[in-house]
Amino acid sequence: MATYTEKEIAAMGFVPAQQEYFTGKAWLKNYVFPDDKTDAYIGEVLFEPGTRNNWHTHGSNQILLVREGICYYQEEGKPVQKIKAGDFVNIMPGIKHWHGASPDEVMIHTAIGINAEKGLVNWMEPVTDKEYNEG
Structure with missing residues (x-):
């Protein structure tokens, strides 16, 4: 189970995400x-244990490649999935979903957003503890 100090995280090239x-x-x-040449977004997100993002949608596909840890992923109205390192999920446009780390370990995923002209992300409400703990 990997954990990192803030100094180690910064040394890996990560900066704090927008907390809201x-x-x-x-x-x-x-x-x-x-x-004007590349209509895509590619980046990595490191989630500390128990961290998840808000519910959200994308204007086009988002592909998540899990690099480390276990990614909790849920689409609205469906059960939480646990995606392990080395696996991926291809999220279709307009699907309301969230993703984050398991309670016990860091999770890092590479996020690829294609067709960015359709919009990268539409943020919504936070994931409740009840929703998260169903994983």
């Missing part, structure tokens, strides 16, 4: 931003 979109502490490392 997360319950717990998350960190971002951005690689590709949409521009």
